[in-house]
Amino acid sequence: MKNNLRFILIDDDDIFNFLHQAVIKEVIPHAEVLAFQSSKGAMDFVKSDKVSETIFLIDIRMPELNGFDLIHSIQELPEEAIRGSRFYFLTSSLDDRDRARGLSFDIVSGYLEKPISIEKIRELTGF
Amino acid sequence: MIQLVKESALIDLLFPFYFIVDKQLKIIKTGKSLSRFMREEISFEEAFEIGSPAYGVEYTCDSIISNASKVFILSLRQNKNNLSIKGQFVPLHDHDQLLFVGSPLVNSEEEMKKNNLLISDFALHDSQIELLHQINALKKAQQRSEEEKIDLLKHNEDLLNLSRETEVKNNELRKINSELDNFVYCVSHDLRSPLLSIKGLLALVFNAYDLNIDVDKYLRMAENSINRLDLTIQEILEYSRNARRAVNYEWFDMRILALEIFHDIQMLSDIPLQFIPAMPLETKVYSDKSRIAVLLRNLFSNAVKFRRTEILDPRIGFSMSIHNNHYQFVVSDNGIGMQDDILKRIFEMFYRGSSALPGTGLGLYISKEVLNKLGGDISAESTLGMGTNITFTLPIQQA
Numbered sequence: 001m002k003n004n005l006r007f008i009l010i011d012d013d014d015i016f017n018f019l020h021q022a023v024i025k026e027v028i029p030h031a032e033v034l035a036f037q038s039s040k041g042a043m044d045f046v047k048s049d050k051v052s053e054t055i056f057l058i059d060i061r062m063p064e065l066n067g068f069d070l071i072h073s074i075q076e077l078p079e080e081a082i083r084g085s086r087f088y089f090l091t092s093s094l095d096d097r098d099r100a101r102g103l104s105f106d107i108v109s110g111y112l113e114k115p116i117s118i119e120k121i122r123e124l125t126g127f
Numbered sequence: 128m129i130q131l132v133k134e135s136a137l138i139d140l141l142f143p144f145y146f147i148v149d150k151q152l153k154i155i156k157t158g159k160s161l162s163r164f165m166r167e168e169i170s171f172e173e174a175f176e177i178g179s180p181a182y183g184v185e186y187t188c189d190s191i192i193s194n195a196s197k198v199f200i201l202s203l204r205q206n207k208n209n210l211s212i213k214g215q216f217v218p219l220h221d222h223d224q225l226l227f228v229g230s231p232l233v234n235s236e237e238e239m240k241k242n243n244l245l246i247s248d249f250a251l252h253d254s255q256i257e258l259l260h261q262i263n264a265l266k267k268a269q270q271r272s273e274e275e276k277i278d279l280l281k282h283n284e285d286l287l288n289l290s291r292e293t294e295v296k297n298n299e300l301r302k303i304n305s306e307l308d309n310f311v312y313c314v315s316h317d318l319r320s321p322l323l324s325i326k327g328l329l330a331l332v333f334n335a336y337d338l339n340i341d342v343d344k345y346l347r348m349a350e351n352s353i354n355r356l357d358l359t360i361q362e363i364l365e366y367s368r369n370a371r372r373a374v375n376y377e378w379f380d381m382r383i384l385a386l387e388i389f390h391d392i393q394m395l396s397d398i399p400l401q402f403i404p405a406m407p408l409e410t411k412v413y414s415d416k417s418r419i420a421v422l423l424r425n426l427f428s429n430a431v432k433f434r435r436t437e438i439l440d441p442r443i444g445f446s447m448s449i450h451n452n453h454y455q456f457v458v459s460d461n462g463i464g465m466q467d468d469i470l471k472r473i474f475e476m477f478y479r480g481s482s483a484l485p486g487t488g489l490g491l492y493i494s495k496e497v498l499n500k501l502g503g504d505i506s507a508e509s510t511l512g513m514g515t516n517i518t519f520t521l522p523i524q525q526a
Binding site for chain 2: 020023026061092096114116
């Protein structure tokens with residue numbers, strides 16, 4: 001795993017953004033973590049910047065554009081814009097329909113449950 | 128006929144509307160029925176208008192006698208209901224008198240009623256009255272069938288309305304169901320979300336700080352409460368999911384599913400548990416995998432929860448056997464067991480057999496509901512201090 005690991009967190013609940021950032025930093029202190037409270041903000045960033053080699057942790061239930069909508073838009077982007085990035089849903093939803101829908105997207109690597117644990121971050125990054 | 132006239136009682140019986148006129152066409156005698164409609168001592172012409180024959184008959188004795196072979200229809204001038212009588216004239220006493228024998232001419236029962244006519248007012252030989260009766264009977268039958276038809280139509284309409292109502296109600300119910308599903312989904316999510324963030328923050332605290340022993344204890348207690356609340360929310364969601372979602376049949380391996388679930392539970396519980404499966408060679412079943420997973424998770428976690436803490440080898444047995452038309456599964460444990468009075472209530476909604484251990488009282492209720500949905504059955508036997516066996520069946524389904 002590369003040392004300059006970057007995470008993008010998208011969750012309308014800022015406590016989760018704070019919490020997940022803290023958990024990531026606990027495992028990888030030098031990781032770059034960006035947090036967005038809306039899909040729109042995240043999408044604007046993704047469009048304006050290259051986001052290669054980034055791990056996305058995306059909440060599903062958010063106002064305006066939900067996590068599915070966001071993944072949908074990201075899928076439309078040219079491949080080089082997101083090269084080497086991985087996308088995970090990170091949600092408190094227990095609905096297996098959400099899980100099935102989440103995993104039906106080609107670019108989505110997994111469906112994780114909140115709150116993310118230190119072990120899970122280790123598993124995802126190999127740290 | 129002459130003889131008849133002498134016996135006026137008899138002629139009254141035979142022709143209640145008879146009358147006799149003399150040579151001057153003065154009415155000298157009337158039958159008992161006709162007399163209800165006219166005064167005596169009145170001339171024939173004053174009393175009657177000859178309706179038929181329409182031509183060629185004058186109001187004279189001779190003219191009538193020469194037409195005696197014809198049928199006469201006479202309408203009663205003094206009757207406001209246009210009552211007519213129909214009959215023939217018979218000359219009497221060397222043509223000194225004329226006898227009219229006839230019967231009222233009516234077309235319907237209503238006309239009879241209007242003139243207060245009775246059956247006894249008709250000539251004894253009169254086929255008209257029978258015809259009238261038949262017509263009447265026909266009319267009544269027609270009326271009845273008409274009424275029946277209306278009844279049927281009404282009944283039909285009622286049924287149609289009912290089925291329309293049922294459809295509307297069905298749609299409403301479907302809507303309510305889907306709304307409820309959404310509602311439960313949103314509520315469970317919105318309740319769970321902040322709970323999980325507290326849980327995560329607590330984990331962070333435990334990880335990051337060397338805590339004072341009291342603080343650590345209080346925070347662990349808080350964590351326990353959070354976990355309990357989360358479990359309740361999850362079970363409520365599970366219940367509503369089982370109740371509302373359609374059964375989704377698929378092939379899956381029961382042995383593998385049981386192992387996976389046991390593995391998950393063991394990871395969480397941190398207890399050296401033994402899992403002893405006793406399975407047939409073929410363990411693939413055609414059923415609702417996610418519902419069976421809920422069921423096994425409930426049964427296995429009960430076995431863990433109600434284990435005897437003093438023993439060193441807590442274990443869960445899981446056996447499967449194949450019968451004629453169903454599978455039988457037994458989840459057995461060597462746990463604390465229970466008394467009969469508790470045992471018989473464990474499948475009730477919200478029933479908890481022990482206040483010492485956490486629980487929602489929903490697990491076995493949901494398990495029973497799951498098996499209801501899948502056409503199976505569940506039962507339990509237990510010995511206090513020895514352990515519990517939960518037996519459930521599933522129908523063998525063909526894909």
